[in-house]
Amino acid sequence: MGVIKSKKWFLAFLLPGLLFYILAVFYPIEESLRLSFMDWGGIGEKKFVGFQNYIDMFHDKVFYESFLNNLIYLVIVVVMQLGIGLLFAILLTYMTKRVTLVKTLYYVPCIITTVAIAQLFRSMYATEPMGLLNQFLQSVGLDQFVTSWLADIHTALGAVSFPEGWRFTGMYMVIFYAALVSLDPSVYEAAKVDGASELQILFRIKIPLIKDIFLLTLTMCLTGALRGFDIPFLLTNGGPGNTTELLSTYMYKKAFSSNQYGYGSTVAVFIILESILVVFILRKIFSEKEKK
Amino acid sequence: MKKKMISMLLAVSMVAALATGCGSGESQDNGSKDDVTTIKWFTSRPVDGAIDQTVREIADDYSKEKGGKVVVEFETTADRPSYLQKLKTLIAGGNMPDIIDIDADPYCQELVDAGMLVDVKKFLQDNDKYDDFYPTALRYQEFTDGSMYTLPLEYNVEMTWYNKEIFDQYGLAVPKTMDEWLDVCKTLKDNGITPISVDGVDRWPVQRYLAMMPFRETGNDFIIGLRDGKEKMSSQTGKEAAEFMQEIGQYFNDGFAATDYATAQSMFLDGKSAMYYIGNWEIAAMQDAYDAGKIDYFYLPTIENGKTQANEFCVNSGIGMAFNSETFDSKTKDFVLYLLDNYGEIYASKQQISPIKTELPSDVEFSDLYMRIRDDIENLGENFLKPWDTYLDADTNTTMQDNLLLLASGELSVDEFCNMIDESIAANVK
Structure with a gap:
């Protein structure tokens, strides 16, 4: 028999998945790349323009603004998702009762549809009628902070980033929790016998032991944030002005609102390259640590 | 063994071919089965x-x-x-x-x-x-x-609906000119009333306000010239439009950029704002308050020596x-x-x-409001304001609509706004 051992058979089993991957992921990327060298309004012939779109992109003020906004968005989202997720996971390991209930409750935001989340936060941020957030501020006497959070250029970017962070905190919490409870207790019990404090055990033993999980979650979280689109788009559509414009919303606008499919694809290619670069750097950092 | 693998590969590729075949078959089918x-x-x-x-x-x-x-x-x-x-x-x-x-x-x-x-x-x-x-x-x-x-x-015709009770309370008359309109807004704001509620989420209602002054001054000539690259947003007419936008923008409800259509309308109908600009397609929503004598409407006010008259406004x-x-x-x-x-x-x-x-069908009863608007339509003038989004290229329009919100809330200066539009027109005009 030896079906499992034969390398050729692996290929046959991989083929459907590979075909699907090529069609659903690789082909669109290739098309974007091809379109990024073209000037095309959606009707008629595509015109080859070489690197003109890329040159334009690096002279585009809004592009830089979106890039910067995207970085701020990324920091907020990553800090919330990983930071708070990890904190909750650690706290959860000290809980003895109702762990599953808490886990489930915190996971709920992940399964709510995006549109509902956007609507939820739109109402919370609103001043007309007074939203939850502003009501809260009023009731604790912080009236000077009451504002229409999505319309105010100083708060809009933060306001569109927060829901995305909130939404997946529970998911990362579950991942971290699973990793933490799967650790072999004998390791840190030994440390405890040697007189290590809880904090020392946490930072010196537990967290280093789940390093691989960090690589995974960071990759997911960073690439997710770089591609962030739905909630900001639904909440403000990049506005007011371009204060909440992210690279992906800008790409969408250029391609589908402005009919500049070529230029939109150029921004798309930039997002892909950026994501690949981030993953590459992450792997590099983590593998270097391993060598030490 | 080798044969098995080949036959399997063939089977897989056939399935794949079948799947793609179905896909393209469907899109070609124009339904003459x-x-x-x-x-x-x-x-x-x-x-x-x-x-x-x-x-x-x-x-x-x-x-x-x-x-x-x-x-x-x-x-x-x-x-x-x-x-x-x-x-x-x-x-x-x-x-x-x-x-x-x-x-x-x-x-x-x-x-x-x-x-x-x-x-x-x-x-x-x-x-x-x-x-x-x-x-x-x-x-x-x-x-x-x-x-x-x-x-x-x-x-459709578009008009500004106003709350008669609020107007009466502050002794305000229906504005005949753009200046009077701004004065009315100022009086209301000074008395702590939100003068106008605006749907900023959809952008186009804000864009109407930008189009008002140029329409009064030039008809649709300005926007046609702008689109063709013959006119500039930073010209006198363009700047006046942007200045008016900024001036009237301060009378919009707080956070109008995040206010949607339904909210803006219900603000007006609940008496939380004194005026609201919308067309007669919302006649059903206005009917009850109109019948109760609480609200009324006026068309776009005029300017002195303008090119267009009082019976000429936004019609679509x-x-x-x-x-x-x-x-x-x-x-x-x-x-x-x-x-x-x-x-x-x-x-x-x-x-x-x-x-x-x-x-009009005789078996249907039409309301006074309907008949009045129908009369207005019969008496329309020669010119009508055509919304700017139907003139401008998609790219410039996106830029304009995005940045209008900032202009109206005073966070973008008139000059910056005008330059932005001119740059976009220059890059897109063919």
């Missing part, structure tokens, strides 16, 4: 709104008359931005539906230039239908050169219906003519103002 003709209308009218209801009724009757041989299929995406995105993607992919909804904007012009749309003006004239329409309803659908490729199904016949020139065969034509014959009366009986001249 069993000699039933399917006419597909890819539409952006509110589901169950008057237009949707009317056309569905007519399509059903038509289908019955033809013994079920002709079926009109509706595919509705009411939300305009997502509709346009789907439409553009369909067209870019070479799958334009038989009938579509589109404004006579630069994108539509591109479709015309590519020979993809039917000349509706010629079609109407050939079939003696042209004079059945109100002239202004048709002129709204025209391109600047006078050609027309879209068919109107609605006819909505997004038009356009026909794919490739699939516009005798059957589709027949349906469209049937639609035109029946549309006016059925549409009017739903308390709507029809773009096709029609006697």
Whole structure:
């Protein structure tokens, strides 16, 4: 028999998945790349323009603004998702009762549809009628902070980033929790016998032991944030002005609102390259640590 | 062993071929199975709104008359931005539906230039239908050169609705001029009343305010010049428009940029704002308060020595219906003519103002408000304000709409705004 051992058979089993991957992921990327060298309004012939779109992109003020906004968005989202997720996971390991209930409750935001989340936060941020957030501020006497959070250029970017962070905190919490409870207790019990404090055990033993999980979650979280689109788009559509414009919303606008499919694809290619670069750097950092 | 693998590979590739075969087969199929003709209308009218209801009724009757041989299929995406995105993607992919909804904007012009749309003006004239329409309803659908490729199904005027109780309380009269209007706003604001509620989420209501001054000064000449690159936003007229935008913007409700259509309207109807700009398509929402004498409306105020008069303001016949020139065969034509014959009366009986001249059905009772607006429409002047988003190229329009919110809230200066628009026009004018 030896079906499992034969390398050729692996290929046959991989083929459907590979075909699907090529069609659903690789082909669109290739098309974007091809379109990024073209000037095309959606009707008629595509015109080859070489690197003109890329040159334009690096002279585009809004592009830089979106890039910067995207970085701020990324920091907020990553800090919330990983930071708070990890904190909750650690706290959860000290809980003895109702762990599953808490886990489930915190996971709920992940399964709510995006549109509902956007609507939820739109109402919370609103001043007309007074939203939850502003009501809260009023009731604790912080009236000077009451504002229409999505319309105010100083708060809009933060306001569109927060829901995305909130939404997946529970998911990362579950991942971290699973990793933490799967650790072999004998390791840190030994440390405890040697007189290590809880904090020392946490930072010196537990967290280093789940390093691989960090690589995974960071990759997911960073690439997710770089591609962030739905909630900001639904909440403000990049506005007011371009204060909440992210690279992906800008790409969408250029391609589908402005009919500049070529230029939109150029921004798309930039997002892909950026994501690949981030993953590459992450792997590099983590593998270097391993060598030490 | 090797054979097995090869046969397996073959099987997999066959399945794959089958799957792709199905996909392309479906998209090629234009529905002429069993000699039933399917006419597909890819539409952006509110589901169950008057237009949707009317056309569905007519399509059903038509289908019955033809013994079920002709079926009109509706595919509705009411939300305009997502509709346009789907439409553009369909067209870019070479799958334009038989009938579509589109404004006579630069994108539509591109479709015309590519020979993809039917000349509706010629079609109407050939079939003696042209004079059945109100002239202004048709002129709204025209391109600047006078050609027309879209068919109107609605006819609207836009006005500012105001709260009579609030106006009376502060002794305010209905403003006749733009300056008076600003004064009214100022008085209200000084008294702690929100003068105007605005839907900033959809952008276009804000854009109307920008268009007001240039329309009073030049008619539509300014925006046509701007589009063609012959006029500048940083010219005197352009700057005045932006300055007016900024001035009136301070009287908009707080956080208007994040206020949506429904909220802006309910603010006005709940008496939380004194004025609200919307067209007569919201007549049903206004009816009760109007009957109770709580609200009334006025049209766009005038300026001294302006080019346009008090009976000239924003009139539109909505997004038009356009026909794919490739699939516009005798059957589709027949349906469209049937639609035109029946549309006016059925549409009017739903308390709507029809773009096709029609006697009002005697079995329906029309409200005073309806009759008054209908009279206004009969007395329209020669000029009408055509919304700027139907003139500007898509890219400039996006830039303008995005940054208007900042201009109106005072976070962007007039000069910066004007330069931004001029740059965008320069980059996009062909």
